[in-house]
Amino acid sequence: MASDGTSKRLRQLALTAIGGRDPLITGLSVDSRDTRPGHLFAALPGTKVHGGEFISFALGKGAAAILTDAQGAKIAAEALADSQAALIVSDDPRQTLAYTAALWFGAQPATMVAVTGTNGKTSVATFTRQIWAELGHSAVNVGTTGVEGAWSAPLKHTTPEPITLHRVLAQAAAAGVTHAAMEASSHGLEQRRLDGVSLTAAGFTNFSQDHLDYHTSFEAYFAAKAGLFRRVLPEEGTAVINIDDPRGAEMRAIAAARGQRVITVGHGVGDLSLLAQRFDATGQDLRFSFGGKTFQSRLDLIGGFQASNVLTACALAIACGDEPADVFNTLPHLTTVRGRMQLAGRRQNGAAVFVDFAHTPDAIATALAAARPHVMGRLIAIIGAGGDRDRAKRPLMGKAATEYADVVIVTDDNPRSEVPATIRAAVMDGAPHATEVGDRAEAILRGVDMLEPGDALMICGKGHETGQIVGDDVLPFDDVEQASMALSVLDGGLP
Numbered sequence: 001m002a003s004d005g006t007s008k009r010l011r012q013l014a015l016t017a018i019g020g021r022d023p024l025i026t027g028l029s030v031d032s033r034d035t036r037p038g039h040l041f042a043a044l045p046g047t048k049v050h051g052g053e054f055i056s057f058a059l060g061k062g063a064a065a066i067l068t069d070a071q072g073a074k075i076a077a078e079a080l081a082d083s084q085a086a087l088i089v090s091d092d093p094r095q096t097l098a099y100t101a102a103l104w105f106g107a108q109p110a111t112m113v114a115v116t117g118t119n120g121k122t123s124v125a126t127f128t129r130q131i132w133a134e135l136g137h138s139a140v141n142v143g144t145t146g147v148e149g150a151w152s153a154p155l156k157h158t159t160p161e162p163i164t165l166h167r168v169l170a171q172a173a174a175a176g177v178t179h180a181a182m183e184a185s186s187h188g189l190e191q192r193r194l195d196g197v198s199l200t201a202a203g204f205t206n207f208s209q210d211h212l213d214y215h216t217s218f219e220a221y222f223a224a225k226a227g228l229f230r231r232v233l234p235e236e237g238t239a240v241i242n243i244d245d246p247r248g249a250e251m252r253a254i255a256a257a258r259g260q261r262v263i264t265v266g267h268g269v270g271d272l273s274l275l276a277q278r279f280d281a282t283g284q285d286l287r288f289s290f291g292g293k294t295f296q297s298r299l300d301l302i303g304g305f306q307a308s309n310v311l312t313a314c315a316l317a318i319a320c321g322d323e324p325a326d327v328f329n330t331l332p333h334l335t336t337v338r339g340r341m342q343l344a345g346r347r348q349n350g351a352a353v354f355v356d357f358a359h360t361p362d363a364i365a366t367a368l369a370a371a372r373p374h375v376m377g378r379l380i381a382i383i384g385a386g387g388d389r390d391r392a393k394r395p396l397m398g399k400a401a402t403e404y405a406d407v408v409i410v411t412d413d414n415p416r417s418e419v420p421a422t423i424r425a426a427v428m429d430g431a432p433h434a435t436e437v438g439d440r441a442e443a444i445l446r447g448v449d450m451l452e453p454g455d456a457l458m459i460c461g462k463g464h465e466t467g468q469i470v471g472d473d474v475l476p477f478d479d480v481e482q483a484s485m486a487l488s489v490l491d492g493g494l495p
């Protein structure tokens, strides 16, 4: 629930920015092509062009107010002088837009949490929603896989821009949703997309390489993530920090400096401490402690790291007021997050095929290392790197796969506007002994064909995705479906 302090701050920041004429606003738009009569058009500084270039066009479409920065106002000075529209000039128009969208759409689920980190956001948000649902709350998770749970909707982005985000949150609240767990991507944080969200708690999973194409340096990438605690989570909120991560202590210090309550999660350390893990073919047993008590629970999930994600989700639910013992009782009921260490099927000889969303060097290492205790034979990995994304991570992804798998196949994963062979060559730089198979369906067929009793195949990179992006086309492609087809072709119908 937004505290009085938070909503007052939202109101003040949004309203003090508004000056000049007193327009009747009918809606908000961030792209001039979406502007309708009476809209407030937010002309934002972009990575390619300044939105100020489109103010004149938006005014022509009937915009009643323009929100921009000094540069945008300067670019469109002539058009603005000739117009009756109100002008709002803000030092940080993206943040003002976020506050404005929060006020415009009004309702948000009463209890909201957000998760940041290079890997594990979707997993933690989904487990938090599953825990809440088990405890009888009407809950959703919001992120890469869309809005899922008690109410659902597709999303194009992990953290949507504020107009879409607040529209969706208001619709969910109107549908009776009381609890929402959302992902805070580094792009979203940097662009202030969730500054208008009223958070009760926020979580940090881990920090490693990704998105260095967008953030100028590692430190800028970390600073974007730290914004969740420095800026978005209010002082009265609770920070849940994975203290095993090398940057965890720094994140805890940032939260503590804001006066936030901190719950740390770790292996053998922290407030919620994982004491032991025992693996078997279908999952794991956990022993952990919290508040001076020891608990033991079954977790039907593959992968040691899922225990960290699950305990982070538990801490978020506890931070929002649920009883720890009730929260821990839900663990045996948690189910696989779509496309994350998901068992796609088995060969007739018992060998398993998993689909995972690992698309960073650290995630590949983690996913493969996590599969190992569940596998008696060889571990075969299929990997590929996305086009128009961080290029520096490609050889590191190859290296991680070489280190943690016995056999590596390099294939395509959303080449987008790039030449696929060039991306594969960069991955192969880190995996010189890998087999290169450009066609992803063939790579999966060959990977499944290699499986002998006790082996496992990990198909990395696309997880829940249902398309292969080549140029501007999205060709239907689903790793789980392709794996099932390969299994039935090779074994005659066994899913």
Ligand SMILES: CC(=O)N[C@H]1[C@@H](OP(=O)(O)OP(=O)(O)OC[C@H]2O[C@@H](n3ccc(=O)[nH]c3=O)[C@H](O)[C@@H]2O)O[C@H](CO)[C@@H](O)[C@@H]1O[C@H](C)C(=O)N[C@@H](C)C(=O)N[C@H](CCC(=O)O)C(=O)O
Residues within 6 Å of the ligand: 030, 031, 032, 033, 043, 044, 045, 046, 047, 048, 049, 050, 051, 054, 156, 157, 158, 159, 160, 161, 185, 186, 187, 188, 191, 214
């Ligand atoms: C790199 C990036 O994040 N870009 C976002 C950014 O756009 P930009 O600054 O590049 O836009 P620009 O093309 O320079 O244009 C500047 C402004 O003019 C506006 N414009 C542009 C053309 C026009 O005709 N009229 C008009 O009004 C644009 O809407 C924009 O506001 O601001 C826009 C408005 O807020 C966002 O929609 C856009 O997200 C794009 C679509 C995007 O693909 N973002 C991805 C990379 C992203 O955010 N991904 C993360 C996930 C990352 C992860 O964890 O894996 C996510 O949260 O989904």
Ligand SMILES: Nc1ncnc2c1ncn2[C@@H]1O[C@H](COP(=O)(O)OP(=O)(O)OP(=O)(O)O)[C@@H](O)[C@H]1O
Residues within 6 Å of the ligand: 117, 118, 119, 120, 121, 122, 123, 124, 144, 158, 183, 205, 206, 305, 306, 308, 309, 339, 340, 341, 356, 357, 358, 359, 362, 363, 364, 366, 367, 463
């Ligand atoms: N706690 C973790 N530590 C390291 N790797 C993890 C962790 N959790 C998940 N992963 C790996 O990262 C992959 C992506 O997981 P998930 O989708 O939960 O992350 P995300 O942060 O939401 O990713 P994105 O940035 O694409 O939204 C998983 O498939 C797994 O390989």
Ligand SMILES: N[C@H](CCC[C@H](N)C(=O)O)C(=O)O
Residues within 6 Å of the ligand: 158, 359, 385, 386, 387, 389, 413, 414, 461, 462, 465
């Ligand atoms: N949210 C991530 C997903 C990457 C998934 C992978 N399949 C790829 O295309 O690189 C991104 O857009 O960078």
Ligand SMILES: [Mg+2]
Residues within 6 Å of the ligand: 121, 122, 123, 143, 144, 145, 158, 183
């Ligand atoms: Mg995600």
